[in-house]
Amino acid sequence: xxxxxxxxxxxxxxxxxxxxxxxxxxxxxxxxxxxxxxxxxxxxxxxxxxxxxxxxxxxxxxxxxxxxxxxxxxxxxxxxxxxxxxxxxxxxxxxxxxxxxxxxxxxxxxxxxxxxxxxxxxxxxxxxxxxxxxxxxxxxxxxxxxxxxxxxxxxxxxxxxxxxxxxxxxxxxxxxxxxxxxxxxxxxxxxxxxxxxxxx
Numbered sequence: 001x002x003x004x005x006x007x008x009x010x011x012x013x014x015x016x017x018x019x020x021x022x023x024x025x026x027x028x029x030x031x032x033x034x035x036x037x038x039x040x041x042x043x044x045x046x047x048x049x050x051x052x053x054x055x056x057x058x059x060x061x062x063x064x065x066x067x068x069x070x071x072x073x074x075x076x077x078x079x080x081x082x083x084x085x086x087x088x089x090x091x092x093x094x095x096x097x098x099x100x101x102x103x104x105x106x107x108x109x110x111x112x113x114x115x116x117x118x119x120x121x122x123x124x125x126x127x128x129x130x131x132x133x134x135x136x137x138x139x140x141x142x143x144x145x146x147x148x149x150x151x152x153x154x155x156x157x158x159x160x161x162x163x164x165x166x167x168x169x170x171x172x173x174x175x176x177x178x179x180x181x182x183x184x185x186x187x188x189x190x191x192x193x194x195x196x197x198x199x200x
Contacts, residue, residue, distance in 0.1 A: 002107045002197035003099065005123065007115035007165060008130030010155050011137035011144075013175040017130050017186055018111040024190040026109045027102045029095050038090040039064050048086045053079075074158050088118065107193045116160035121168040126196060128189065129169035131162060136176050 004026075008014035015032075022028045038045040041062050049057060049064065057069045073080040095110060102108050109128075112120060121127050132140075134156060141152035166172060171192065173185050 001099075001102065001104055002193060003123070003125045004107060004109045004193060005115050005121060005127045006109050006111050006130070007113065007127070008173075008175075009132070009137055009159050009162065009165065010113070011140040011152070012130045012132040013140070013182065014111065014113070014130040016179075016182065017128070017173055017175070018109060020183065020186040021107075021109050021190060021193075024186070025107070026190070026193070027098075027106045028109045028111055029098045030111045031091055031095060032111065032113060034091045034094045034098075035087055036066075038087060038094060045087065045090050049083065052082055052086065074154065080158075084114075084118075105197065105199060107190075107197050107199075114159070116165045116168055126170045126193065127168050128171045128173060129165045130173045130175050131166065132175045134162075 006014060006018055006021075008017075018028050018030065037043075039049055040046065046064055049069070053069065053072060057065055057072070059065045069083070073083050099108055099110070110124065115121065115127070134153075137156055138149055138152040141147040141155065142149065147155070171189060173182070173189065175182055
Protein backbone atom coordinates (compact mmCIF):
# COMPACT_ATOMS: atom_id res chain seq x y z
CA UNK A 1 0.00 0.00 0.00
CA UNK A 2 1.34 3.43 -0.93
CA UNK A 3 0.54 6.25 1.49
CA UNK A 4 0.45 9.70 -0.13
CA UNK A 5 0.18 12.98 1.75
CA UNK A 6 -1.56 15.63 -0.36
CA UNK A 7 -1.50 19.24 0.79
CA UNK A 8 -1.70 22.82 -0.41
CA UNK A 9 -2.73 26.24 0.82
CA UNK A 10 -6.34 27.37 0.98
CA UNK A 11 -7.55 28.12 -2.55
CA UNK A 12 -4.67 26.18 -4.16
CA UNK A 13 -7.00 23.60 -5.71
CA UNK A 14 -5.93 20.68 -3.53
CA UNK A 15 -9.47 19.28 -3.43
CA UNK A 16 -9.60 19.35 -7.25
CA UNK A 17 -6.43 17.27 -7.36
CA UNK A 18 -7.86 14.83 -4.78
CA UNK A 19 -11.05 14.49 -6.85
CA UNK A 20 -9.06 13.77 -10.01
CA UNK A 21 -6.87 11.20 -8.20
CA UNK A 22 -10.01 9.47 -6.91
CA UNK A 23 -11.19 9.35 -10.53
CA UNK A 24 -7.99 7.50 -11.45
CA UNK A 25 -8.58 4.95 -8.67
CA UNK A 26 -6.95 6.38 -5.55
CA UNK A 27 -8.53 5.79 -2.14
CA UNK A 28 -8.90 9.35 -0.80
CA UNK A 29 -8.95 10.00 2.95
CA UNK A 30 -10.20 13.60 3.28
CA UNK A 31 -9.11 15.22 6.57
CA UNK A 32 -11.52 18.15 6.09
CA UNK A 33 -14.46 15.82 5.64
CA UNK A 34 -13.41 13.78 8.67
CA UNK A 35 -12.98 17.01 10.65
CA UNK A 36 -16.63 17.81 9.92
CA UNK A 37 -17.74 14.30 10.89
CA UNK A 38 -15.95 14.31 14.27
CA UNK A 39 -17.77 17.52 15.34
CA UNK A 40 -21.20 16.56 13.98
CA UNK A 41 -24.18 16.90 16.35
CA UNK A 42 -24.17 14.20 19.01
CA UNK A 43 -20.40 13.58 18.90
CA UNK A 44 -17.91 13.87 21.75
CA UNK A 45 -15.92 16.18 19.50
CA UNK A 46 -18.71 18.74 19.29
CA UNK A 47 -19.29 18.50 23.05
CA UNK A 48 -15.61 19.28 23.64
CA UNK A 49 -15.64 22.26 21.24
CA UNK A 50 -18.72 23.73 22.97
CA UNK A 51 -17.11 23.26 26.40
CA UNK A 52 -14.05 25.16 25.16
CA UNK A 53 -15.67 27.94 23.11
CA UNK A 54 -19.24 28.22 24.43
CA UNK A 55 -22.65 27.84 22.81
CA UNK A 56 -21.97 30.87 20.61
CA UNK A 57 -20.32 28.48 18.13
CA UNK A 58 -23.57 26.52 17.60
CA UNK A 59 -26.21 27.18 14.98
CA UNK A 60 -29.87 27.21 16.08
CA UNK A 61 -30.20 23.58 14.92
CA UNK A 62 -27.37 22.49 17.25
CA UNK A 63 -24.76 21.99 14.53
CA UNK A 64 -21.37 23.67 14.60
CA UNK A 65 -21.24 27.17 13.09
CA UNK A 66 -17.90 26.68 11.34
CA UNK A 67 -17.76 30.27 10.05
CA UNK A 68 -18.27 31.71 13.54
CA UNK A 69 -15.71 29.34 15.04
CA UNK A 70 -13.31 30.20 12.21
CA UNK A 71 -13.58 33.91 12.98
CA UNK A 72 -12.76 33.23 16.65
CA UNK A 73 -9.75 30.97 16.12
CA UNK A 74 -8.19 32.72 13.12
CA UNK A 75 -7.97 35.90 15.18
CA UNK A 76 -6.22 34.19 18.11
CA UNK A 77 -3.38 31.64 17.68
CA UNK A 78 -3.84 30.33 21.25
CA UNK A 79 -7.51 29.55 20.58
CA UNK A 80 -6.62 27.95 17.25
CA UNK A 81 -4.13 25.78 19.13
CA UNK A 82 -6.85 24.72 21.61
CA UNK A 83 -9.25 23.84 18.79
CA UNK A 84 -6.56 21.82 17.02
CA UNK A 85 -5.87 19.98 20.28
CA UNK A 86 -9.49 18.80 20.30
CA UNK A 87 -10.02 18.03 16.63
CA UNK A 88 -6.68 16.72 15.34
CA UNK A 89 -6.44 13.58 17.53
CA UNK A 90 -10.01 12.62 16.54
CA UNK A 91 -9.25 13.18 12.85
CA UNK A 92 -5.98 11.24 13.11
CA UNK A 93 -7.68 8.20 14.64
CA UNK A 94 -10.46 8.13 12.02
CA UNK A 95 -8.00 8.64 9.14
CA UNK A 96 -5.94 5.68 10.41
CA UNK A 97 -9.06 3.48 10.52
CA UNK A 98 -9.89 4.36 6.91
CA UNK A 99 -6.29 3.75 5.81
CA UNK A 100 -6.22 0.33 7.46
CA UNK A 101 -9.53 -0.60 5.80
CA UNK A 102 -8.21 0.08 2.26
CA UNK A 103 -7.24 -2.88 0.01
CA UNK A 104 -3.62 -3.99 0.29
CA UNK A 105 -2.55 -2.78 -3.19
CA UNK A 106 -4.19 0.67 -2.85
CA UNK A 107 -2.72 4.08 -3.48
CA UNK A 108 -4.15 5.90 -0.45
CA UNK A 109 -4.17 9.69 -0.77
CA UNK A 110 -4.49 11.55 2.53
CA UNK A 111 -5.92 15.01 1.75
CA UNK A 112 -4.42 16.98 4.67
CA UNK A 113 -4.68 20.82 4.63
CA UNK A 114 -2.32 21.33 7.60
CA UNK A 115 0.24 18.67 6.75
CA UNK A 116 3.08 21.21 6.74
CA UNK A 117 1.95 23.12 9.83
CA UNK A 118 1.67 19.91 11.89
CA UNK A 119 4.99 18.41 10.69
CA UNK A 120 3.31 15.29 9.28
CA UNK A 121 5.44 14.77 6.15
CA UNK A 122 7.37 11.84 7.63
CA UNK A 123 4.15 9.82 7.96
CA UNK A 124 3.78 9.41 4.19
CA UNK A 125 5.69 7.55 1.48
CA UNK A 126 5.21 10.50 -0.89
CA UNK A 127 4.23 14.12 -0.21
CA UNK A 128 2.42 15.95 -3.03
CA UNK A 129 2.07 19.74 -2.73
CA UNK A 130 -0.48 21.62 -4.84
CA UNK A 131 1.04 25.05 -5.41
CA UNK A 132 -0.55 28.29 -6.59
CA UNK A 133 0.47 31.93 -6.34
CA UNK A 134 -1.05 34.02 -3.55
CA UNK A 135 -2.86 36.14 -6.16
CA UNK A 136 -4.45 33.00 -7.60
CA UNK A 137 -5.48 31.84 -4.12
CA UNK A 138 -7.05 35.23 -3.31
CA UNK A 139 -8.94 35.29 -6.61
CA UNK A 140 -10.34 31.76 -6.06
CA UNK A 141 -11.35 32.47 -2.46
CA UNK A 142 -13.22 35.58 -3.62
CA UNK A 143 -14.90 33.76 -6.52
CA UNK A 144 -15.77 30.44 -4.88
CA UNK A 145 -16.13 31.32 -1.18
CA UNK A 146 -17.24 34.94 -1.33
CA UNK A 147 -14.32 36.20 0.78
CA UNK A 148 -13.07 39.76 0.62
CA UNK A 149 -9.43 40.21 -0.36
CA UNK A 150 -8.62 41.06 3.26
CA UNK A 151 -10.33 37.91 4.57
CA UNK A 152 -8.60 35.77 1.95
CA UNK A 153 -5.14 37.15 2.69
CA UNK A 154 -5.71 36.70 6.45
CA UNK A 155 -6.60 33.02 5.92
CA UNK A 156 -3.59 32.51 3.66
CA UNK A 157 -1.19 34.16 6.12
CA UNK A 158 -2.51 31.97 8.97
CA UNK A 159 -1.18 28.91 7.11
CA UNK A 160 2.32 27.76 6.24
CA UNK A 161 4.10 29.77 3.55
CA UNK A 162 4.52 28.46 0.00
CA UNK A 163 8.24 28.06 0.70
CA UNK A 164 7.57 25.91 3.78
CA UNK A 165 5.22 23.64 1.83
CA UNK A 166 7.53 23.33 -1.17
CA UNK A 167 10.41 22.39 1.15
CA UNK A 168 8.65 19.14 2.14
CA UNK A 169 7.34 18.22 -1.34
CA UNK A 170 8.37 15.09 -3.20
CA UNK A 171 6.11 16.15 -6.07
CA UNK A 172 4.76 19.64 -6.86
CA UNK A 173 1.56 20.23 -8.85
CA UNK A 174 1.54 23.76 -10.29
CA UNK A 175 -2.09 24.88 -10.25
CA UNK A 176 -1.83 28.42 -11.62
CA UNK A 177 -2.91 27.22 -15.05
CA UNK A 178 -6.01 25.83 -16.79
CA UNK A 179 -8.09 22.79 -15.74
CA UNK A 180 -6.68 20.97 -18.78
CA UNK A 181 -3.11 21.59 -17.60
CA UNK A 182 -4.11 20.30 -14.15
CA UNK A 183 -5.63 17.16 -15.72
CA UNK A 184 -2.36 16.41 -17.49
CA UNK A 185 -0.23 16.93 -14.38
CA UNK A 186 -2.51 14.68 -12.32
CA UNK A 187 -2.43 11.99 -15.02
CA UNK A 188 1.39 11.97 -14.88
CA UNK A 189 1.29 12.01 -11.08
CA UNK A 190 -1.01 8.97 -11.06
CA UNK A 191 1.34 7.05 -13.37
CA UNK A 192 4.21 7.90 -11.01
CA UNK A 193 2.24 6.82 -7.92
CA UNK A 194 1.24 3.53 -9.56
CA UNK A 195 4.91 2.86 -10.36
CA UNK A 196 5.90 3.63 -6.78
CA UNK A 197 3.17 1.30 -5.54
CA UNK A 198 4.49 -1.46 -7.80
CA UNK A 199 1.35 -1.40 -9.95
CA UNK A 200 2.76 0.33 -13.02
